[in-house]
Amino acid sequence: MAQGPTINTIAERAGVSIASVSRVLNGLPTRQETVRKVMAAADELGYVRNAVARSLKSRRTHQVAFAMADVGNPAYLAMLREIQPVLKAAGYRLVLHSTDAVAADEIEVLHSLGERYVDGLIMSPLRVTEAHLETLSAARAPVVIIGSVPEGTRVDNVRADSRTGVKLAIDHLYGLGRRRIGMINGPLDTVPGASRGAAYREALEELGLPYDEDLVQIGDFYRAEGGRAVAALLERVPDVDALMCANDLIALGALDVLRAAGRRVPEDVAVVGMDDTDLAAASWPSLTSVSLGSAERGKAAAELLLDRLQNGDREPRLVTVPPRLSVRASTAGEQAARTARNVPPGADAGRDAAGKGDGA
Amino acid sequence: MAQGPTINTIAERAGVSIASVSRVLNGLPTRQETVRKVMAAADELGYVRNAVARSLKSRRTHQVAFAMADVGNPAYLAMLREIQPVLKAAGYRLVLHSTDAVAADEIEVLHSLGERYVDGLIMSPLRVTEAHLETLSAARAPVVIIGSVPEGTRVDNVRADSRTGVKLAIDHLYGLGRRRIGMINGPLDTVPGASRGAAYREALEELGLPYDEDLVQIGDFYRAEGGRAVAALLERVPDVDALMCANDLIALGALDVLRAAGRRVPEDVAVVGMDDTDLAAASWPSLTSVSLGSAERGKAAAELLLDRLQNGDREPRLVTVPPRLSVRASTAGEQAARTARNVPPGADAGRDAAGKGDGA
DNA sequence: AAAAACTCTGTAAACGTTTACGGCGTTTGG
DNA sequence: CCAAACGCCGTAAACGTTTACAGAGTTTTT
Incomplete structure (x- = not known):
């Protein structure tokens, strides 16, 4: 592979020193004539700056x-x-x-x-x-x-x-008249599992609802197990009227199982997910989900x-990003969800250029 | 910010030359005593190799x-x-x-x-x-x-x-008894749009089915427009019994519109997407989709x-990745799809650690 | 015992830039 | 007309490594 040109090559061809070449390339004040010569030489040689050498000297890698x-x-x-x-x-x-x-x-x-x-x-x-x-x-x-x-x-x-996030969801469900709100959570020894579980409890308390252990079911953070957890909860507490799920995949599992059990969503049971991933908009019914603002x-x-x-030396900063509730059909019903977002039917898609870049 | 130690610092402290330091750090043959001294100095100083200088010299950035x-x-x-x-x-x-x-x-x-x-x-x-x-x-x-x-x-x-991919899908639909197979495509001046359109036509011909322009509808590659395209097609050709969609988002739009029109999927109309994204497994009914092997x-x-x-100097190679058809409920029905994949109900989830990494 | 071979190490150059410094030629001011 | 000031430019050092080469010291060979 042919060695590419360096500022030395350019300097030689332009009949100037490498310092001048560097100055020209960096836009430092230089005589017009010199600029012209250097630029011409650089163009002819197809010169491109070596980022590595540059970084070594400047102590910046960009x-x-x-x-x-x-x-x-x-x-x-x-x-x-x-x-x-x-x-x-x-x-x-x-x-x-x-x-x-x-x-x-x-x-x-x-x-x-x-x-x-x-x-x-x-x-x-x-x-x-x-x-x-x-x-x-x-x-x-x-x-x-x-x-x-x-x-x-x-x-x-x-x-x-996530604390406020869970609260948003619970308040939303409460506002829709739900009073038997279950929680499907992941393992309590994970950071999100623990904090979401605690937040659920607090949110209920603030609303004056009793905390009922029977309404909480632990599984993992995936769809299949989420579904199983919901099935177990339904068995134990048949009159549950809303499910707070610790993430969207669990919520998808919930939809699977509720459908199989003949419960309508959201009429019989409202479902809320968390993370507001693409999946939430894709599912049917589309999923109300708490966005943690990734x-x-x-x-x-x-x-x-x-x-x-x-x-470099200012004080460290802390930024806290507020959560947001994306209301969709799984709690508000298709009609309500659409109104809330003010979009025409079927216009819920995110962007996706999938398939554009494939080699056909 | 304190200047980090370099091989010079080490050389000084160990009482050897920088060449020896470099040799030791690179595992080149060196006297045990020297290795010991250099290693000790490097450890004490918390030395870490400077990747930039290294790259400059070795002409490899890794x-x-x-x-x-x-x-x-x-x-x-x-x-x-x-x-x-x-x-x-x-x-x-x-x-x-x-x-x-x-x-x-x-x-x-x-x-x-x-x-x-x-x-x-x-x-x-x-x-x-x-x-x-x-x-x-x-x-x-x-x-x-x-x-x-x-x-x-x-x-x-x-x-x-994608040619073979489309053919897989069309053959699958044909095998299910579908004979009025529509295509919802993106713009024909994109690479995937053109090739998928052509592939659709060829696949029909190979099966001895007539190519009917009325069965083709062009939109873009997104959900909303995909839905609109499907609506237009339904209006024009009410007896369509299958839809080949040029990607998964279009297919989701198709599900939206078919549901709104009261057509059952797959009983009345079977739907196939392309790219086999996560969305395909998340939707309901889950979406049969052609994987192009991304x-x-x-x-x-x-x-x-x-x-x-x-x-560096071997001949250029061409690798062609074969497509695969992921059969799900939108063509085969829930029961059939499950059998084909041999999984229990609700176990369709992909991996997802969503929520693991969030700060709670 | 001298030469040859070998082992280990240090000196110095190189990788491709940026930049401090000083020199030279021209302009400006007194 | 000389000194000061100024604008451009070249020389050389530096960034932190790797490595060719040669020298010093030791071991082996003849």
Whole structure:
């Protein structure tokens, strides 16, 4: 592979020094004649700046890393989708790390900041351990954490508010007249499982509804098990009239099982999901879902990082993104949902260019 | 920010030369005593290799770029999901480019290979223009193209086979006794639109069915417009008994409209989508869909690139990924679909850790 | 015992930029 | 007409590595 031209090649051909070439290429004040010669030579040679050499000297890579648990996870994708354009607009490239939700991998990513291949990092750790905090405090580049971090940790931080999110949903159901509101949750030893469970209890209490253990069923965060959990709950509490599901997949499982059991949604049982993924709009009936603002969190994180990159020593900031309730047919009925959103029938689609890019 | 330690710092502390330090760090043969001293110094200082300086010297960045049209597109995501682990296992980082399906951006990415910030590129262009080919032939790093490329282009290439994919679907519908099979397509001036339209026609001909223009309706690739197209088709050809949709979103729109029109799916009208996205499994009835193997294409592309990086001058290769039909309820009925997949009710969920990573 | 071979290490150059510094030639001011 | 000021430009050092080469010291061979 032919060695590409360098500023040396250009300098030779233009009959000037490499310093002049560099100055011209960087737009520093230079005599017109010199500019012309250098530009001509550069054009003829098809010169492109070597980013690596540039980074070595300038100590800036113009790259930022984003470490997510799982590339397939819609919540992280929503973040990615917002992070990408923000960084791109600011002239940064995006390096993607998938940590498979393994703490050791996350710590390895933090540690690898020492290699200085990126200027900063946005990370959304599954859960923050002592080891995370230690490595974090020694990190050799600015980091923004998406997710909760112990009080007093000196790091830029973006959080969701799932507590308020759950409350929004419960209040919504209450407002629709539901009084026997069940909860289908994931394992309580996960961060979201624990906080969503607690939030459910609190929301009921604030409304003056009794907390009834029979109304809570634990499974995992997937569709099949979610369905089974709902089946178990229906058996135990036949008069349940609403289901708060800890994520959208569980809610889809709920729809499966309710349909099989001959219960109408939302007339007999209203269903609410969480995360407001694409799936919520695709299902039938479409799913009311609590959005925890993944997209907004991604955007906020990117902006925090950019700000920090320009202004290294300001105080760490905390941004909390408010949740939002996307009301759809599974609680409000098709008619009501449509009115709320003010869209014509069938216009619920998100964007999708699927199939555009395939090789036919 | 404190300047991190370099091999110079280590050399000083260990009382050896930087060459020795480098040798030790790279595992080149060295006296035990020296190894010990260097390792000790490196540990004490918390030394981490500077990837940029390393790249400059070695002319290898251990980074690979993936350029996709749109981060939000499930088809590209499926690719990304497979590409990531393959590269990671081989010790490469992934740089993500989103080109917004703008040809100029794609060309810019190709051009920027000259900056040498990556060792290679996987690109899935919306459509390959003359300008693409020109820039491609002058690219300063190996490229793998996902998608079709003119005969004779010297580049590693991975393709889907949407022709066979459409045929699979049409044959399936024919096998179910359907004879009035409509097609809802996107614009014919897009690559997938054109090829899927042609494939539909051919598949009918091979089965001895007449090609009836009335059975074809063009819209775009989104849900709302897809629904409208279906409505128009129903009006014109009330006795249509199956719909071949050019992607899953169109198919979702079809389900919306058929439901509103009181037609049962699949009893009255069978529906097939394309791309086999997550949405297909989430909808109700779940959607039979043609998978064009996005995941497999991504994997193949990553492997081709890695191979090329190790073996620069072999002949370009072409890999064609066969399509697959995922039969679900929208053609076969719930019962049949379940039998075909041999899964219990409600176990249709894909993976999803949504909600795991959020800050609660 | 001298030469040859071998092992280990240090010096220095190179990768492709950016940039501080000083020199030279021209303009300006007194 | 000389000095000061200024505008351009070239030389060289630096960023943090890797690595060719040669020198020093040790071991083997003849």
